[in-house]
Amino acid sequence: MQGQRPVGWWVKRLDELLEEGLDAVVGAEGLTRRHWQVLQSVVDGPVERAGLRAALAPFAGPAEVDGAVADLTGRGWLRDDAGRPAVTDDGRAAHARLAAAVGAFRRSVAEGLSEEEYARTVAGLARMVANLERALGG
Template identity: 40%
Template sequence: MFKPIGFYLKRLDGLITAAFDEVLAGHGLRRRHWQVLTTLAERPGAPGELAARLAPFWTEEDVSFASVLDDLIGRGLVTVADLVEITETGRATQKELEVGVDGFRARMMTGLDREDYEKCVAALDRMCANLT
């Protein structure tokens, strides 16, 4: 018998965070660092706009966006002037880490095909829409 969906959502999110943290540990980074770097690799943004783009991923239990951003700045991976931008070092780090992230994502999808994934995401999207 299956458990309620909330169990699986929380469990999967925790497992994803643990897997990210394991992949990123060699660089002293965590899942939220990765999210900032990959978001900036797509396009820079003003600090407030960047925080808004990432807000759906952040929870109250997480380390603050400001502390993650400060850490990335201190490591020379991002810069802040008018916009927050990824540096060349940050881009190289993000690309290097992407290999490990892609590996854990492939492991997570073992036994599932694209159609399985799309059906799962569509069902979750519908549930979210039903409750908003």
């Protein structure tokens, strides 16, 4: 029966498991996937708040993004750089720790898939998204 489920079921289930798994990985530092996404988004340089919200819109609303920024700022991992969240030295060190754990988690997700299979899977999903965006006028 499982093989007969539509792609939407598999995508939804994968998203649920990615959320749960990433929360478990970063939870060791008292964080959620949203915290990780914010930290990952600003590690290379300050980001306009509106740009950060837009980048994370598929995952969280503005209030959740702002809450993660506030939490990370309270930890001393982010600072305000002319109204743009920016990573601190402590935040950079935390990012390095977390990146190793997140990388291991991501590798476990793709375990058993060749690089080619993984690339084809991602390309297929990207094509489905593009097809739906076009069909829905977005």
